[in-house]
Amino acid sequence: MDINNAHFICSNTEWKKCPKANLPEYAFIGRSNVGKSSLINALCNVKKLAKTSGKPGKTQLINHFLINNNTYFADLPGYGYAKISKKSREEFQKFTLKYLKNRPNLITVFLLIDLRIIPQKIDIEFMEYCAINEISFVICFTKSDKLKKIEVEENRMNYEDELLKTWEHFPINFITSSAKQTGLEEIKKFIGENNSQFKI
Numbered sequence: 001m002d003i004n005n006a007h008f009i010c011s012n013t014e015w016k017k018c019p020k021a022n023l024p025e026y027a028f029i030g031r032s033n034v035g036k037s038s039l040i041n042a043l044c045n046v047k048k049l050a051k052t053s054g055k056p057g058k059t060q061l062i063n064h065f066l067i068n069n070n071t072y073f074a075d076l077p078g079y080g081y082a083k084i085s086k087k088s089r090e091e092f093q094k095f096t097l098k099y100l101k102n103r104p105n106l107i108t109v110f111l112l113i114d115l116r117i118i119p120q121k122i123d124i125e126f127m128e129y130c131a132i133n134e135i136s137f138v139i140c141f142t143k144s145d146k147l148k149k150i151e152v153e154e155n156r157m158n159y160e161d162e163l164l165k166t167w168e169h170f171p172i173n174f175i176t177s178s179a180k181q182t183g184l185e186e187i188k189k190f191i192g193e194n195n196s197q198f199k200i
């Protein structure tokens with residue numbers, strides 16, 4: 001699928017206030033600074049659709065973007081660094097987990113993971129949460145341009161090995177770089193294929 005237009009629709013602190021669930025929706029989530037805003041912007045080919053910054057964001061908002069007038073992207077709050085405080089964890093649960101459980105049009109979650117770092121407990125916990133609650137997710141490995149080609153494959157394989165210790169399958173995953181536009185076509189193709197099967 002080509003993305004021809006993308007608009008910001010609204011920010012919410014409550015899933016109940018999110019736009020009517022009548023279009024296929026894809027959510028983006030990951031640890032702060034993983035490159036979530038950059039990936040959304042790169043996919044939509046709009047520089048400042050989602051905010052990007054060098055600093056981890058503190059905003060706890062669900063941001064909705066309307067894509068091609070027929071799809072929603074939901075930019076979910078980043079879940080902090082590995083050691084998040086109890087308070088942030090509670091906040092995260094209040095907004096995000098409720099959203100994930102109560103959004104009937106949610107097709108899948110793009111879980112962003114920095115390909116340069118070893119599997120993090122918080123990401124694995126999130127995957128487990130999705131599995132338990134039957135929330136579909138795929139992995140987008142980010143910042144692949146910061147690694148050599150061989151390291152990209154090595155790191156992905158290490159990640160797979162680690163996950164397969166407890167998981168039956170390695171989830172669908174994309175190697176991406178917003179900086180070098182890597183993996184964007186694959187993600188858009190994936191969205192197009194899933195949209196064509198959308199029924200509410």
Ligand code: GDP
Binds near residue numbers: 033053055056057178
């Ligand atoms: P967010 O907090 O997850 O939304 O992360 P941002 O998109 O704001 O990115 C955090 C930092 O990582 C910024 O300094 C970005 O320029 C940088 N960044 C994001 N994506 C990439 C990428 O694909 N390659 C490189 N080299 N840097 C990136």
